[in-house]
Amino acid sequence: MAAASWFQLLALVALIVAGTRVLGPYVANVYDGSASRADKVFGPVERRIYRLCGIDEEREQRWNTYALSLLAFSLVSVLLLFAIQRLQGSLPFNPDGFGAVPVPLAWNTAVSFVTNTNWQNYAGETTMSPFTQMVGLAVQNFVSPVVGLCVAMALVRALARRRAGTIGNFWVDLVRGTLRIMVPLCIVVGLVLISQGAIQNLHGFTTARTLQGATQAIPGGPFASQEAVKMLGTNGGGTLNANSMHPFANANGFTDLLQIFSLLLIPFAVTFSFGRMIKDQRQGWVLFATMMVLWLGAVALATGMEVKGNPELRQAGVTQVVTATQGGGNMEGKEVRFGSAGCGVFAASTTGTSTGAVNCAHDSMTPLGGMAPLANMMLGEVSPGGVGAGLYGILVFALLGVFIAGLMVGRTPEYLGKKIQAAEMKLVVLYIVAVPFAVLGFTAASLVTGNKASILNPGPHGLSEVAYGFTSAGNNNGSAFGGLAGATDWYNTTLGLSMLIGRFLLIVPVLAIAGSLARKQRVPASSGTFPTGTPLFAGLLTGVILIVVGLTYFPVLALGPIVEHLGLS
């Protein structure tokens, strides 16, 4: 790897630490209900919104009402997004005259964007009108990550409170997160992307007559605005089929770093907010460190394998060596300006954050290089995970961690002074088995029901494609081994179901855990308490995550990418 690539990684880590220190306290301030200077700017707008929607901002909700509000909001979101896609032919602002999106695809896309997955069974620039992109898809890009953040913050409040019946107000959390966090960040990042060449206009394709006399369709549309929220909201659903590989989305090495930073920023920063809200900053850094170790592991595997290149191409007389005059490595499906090292860092970050944007084609990565993003998603999106989803995911693993530690010493486990008992552990187990059940079940069902025609690549790589698709959908990531032709009725339906399971079958148990923990008294720490603010606990937590995932998914990894790797020449 070139020295510049190391600097790049170092700069990124430094930016993440700095971003966590700056944004973390701000997010805590947004959600702990304390007064702040930002109230002057946002307060009047927010009160107006509450009035318009008939919401009493002072009234907090019990966990079940909170969950019902969240489910109601998600349901109307799916319905509205479905309707916009079906009616786009008759709606305004459709310069290229796109017709209605077919029913199975519209269902898949609606579920995909509402669950913060952003799996795309279509090419954006040739399917969705600018109206659908702006008024439909981009709105979910804003609110779906904030919904995740609401759940995480409700859980954190539950941990911080004692003998409380309520965990917050969903509508207030939703509005504050959108207005105070997402919108300002998106305006800044959007403008920087535009200054580097991302497009933001209101026309359709421009036709160019190329130098050799062919015609080229140059895309147009309000794309940079969606690009910013695509990354900051860990969404990943781009307006262009090539996603962040496209120069109109990601123009150079600087925008690439900005994109990676944007998607890692909020997921890492909220660990600090967590520490602030429970008044024990070390607990936050333990989660930060665990996420960082898992993320760096994925970066190392993906980058290392891609920079080494594809051994199968040696016989063709191709040089893949990294030199001063070429980026080198495995360049199929990659852009010259990012190179194979840039692909590795992006791939690990996009799959670790449930984003799913790509700056290189994951399907064309080397077998083990491509296994890195796959395994990263299988961790359950905690490295560092999606906006909000990463924090509540790792907190669930922390509960499992103290439970296992408690079993070893024979004591009732505690986390932050809250006793973890049978009721919570049942919900933790439901959380942990729901997604693997959907991923492995649907993968196996796809293969035995003869839905193999969608697979592009032969051999073990084909299994990887299907497993990757369901892992991505189940973990609400949305990145793809693009060779899988997912636009069939079978995949549109089953991938959609996986996304619903991976979203709501996790959110509801988490909120139930929050309700149960909020009611408990805090027991004071004693000499028998297992401390969770130490490097030892970070190590235990990392181990628990890797072992649980390893036991669940190793067979499918062995049959897919590992077999393919062993067969390399």
Next chain:
Amino acid sequence: MRTFTRQLLPALRMLLVLTVLCGVAYPLALTGLAQLGFGAKADGSLVRVDGRVVGSSLLGQEFTGAEWFHSRPSSAGAGASGSMVPVLDADGKAVLDADGQPKVEPADVADVANDASGSSNLGPTNPDLIAAVEERATAYRAENDLPKGTAVPVDAVTGSGSGVDPQISVANARLQAPRVARERGLPVAEVLALVRAHTQGRTLGFLGEPGVNVLTLNLSVAEAAS
């Protein structure tokens, strides 16, 4: 259940309010700011020759003639990559010209099915990928008069991610320079100097990888030769 149905109305109102805010006000405000501050970039960094749009400095386009530097192979739609497509007869067979070569024509960009960007998605061990790379490497050596067995830079024979990669590696451009110089009747040194001039380094010296912009290089070469 009644609690749930009671949530539906506020949910719908909230969604509509946030749609106006995030789906209308935000993109329009950003479009306004973009057009004020960065108009040319926000419109796609279009490159014009004699007032006519010939492409975008951020997007690669296809070059096949020997007098041009060639872009990387593309798997994007022919309209997206600006590729010529074979002329087909009523039976779907390629029409040949007087020299027995397949006739080509510009792609129909009005058919949006041709206009999507994207990559091949071929897996690393797929025989189709390996065969395509071998074929491209052989063709690359032949058109650039390179001895058999010359190692070809990997970017020259692999498909890009977007299908519209605007750049090629410096190594790739240097190997093509003698051919372009010969066809254009220019000294090789002058063409190599143009390659240097159109090499875009790492941003801030350490971000990304250096590359040569093929469209702007070809424009300069054509200008130097005329």
